[in-house]
Amino acid sequence: MNELPFQDRPPKTDRVNAYDEKHLAIYVRLLMADEEGADWREVVHEIFGLDPVVEPDRAKTVHDSHLARARWIVQSGYQQLLQPRMQ
Numbered sequence: 001m002n003e004l005p006f007q008d009r010p011p012k013t014d015r016v017n018a019y020d021e022k023h024l025a026i027y028v029r030l031l032m033a034d035e036e037g038a039d040w041r042e043v044v045h046e047i048f049g050l051d052p053v054v055e056p057d058r059a060k061t062v063h064d065s066h067l068a069r070a071r072w073i074v075q076s077g078y079q080q081l082l083q084p085r086m087q
Contacts, residue, residue: 006048009065010059020073025069032068 006026011019020027026047033043041052045065052059 006062008062010069016073020069026066027073029069030067031074
């Protein structure tokens with residue numbers, strides 16, 4: 001289960017943000033589960049601790065929005081993670 005608090009939707013910015021950095025492990029887990037064809041309901045329960053039977057709309061929103069953000073990072077945001085940081 002996730003130890004870090006999470007938002008229902010990650011902040012959607014043009015750059016990798018602090019929320020993304022704190023939740024990179026979750027993004028990786030979501031991408032791996034998606035690649036393996038895991039049922040989203042099991043994934044959202046395991047990663048976020050949400051019960052998709054009790055909160056189906058919220059669980060779907062949390063899963064889909066975080067998976068979309070994870071895909072964005074893989075497609076373009078990762079380049080920002082590789083750039084040197086300003087001190």
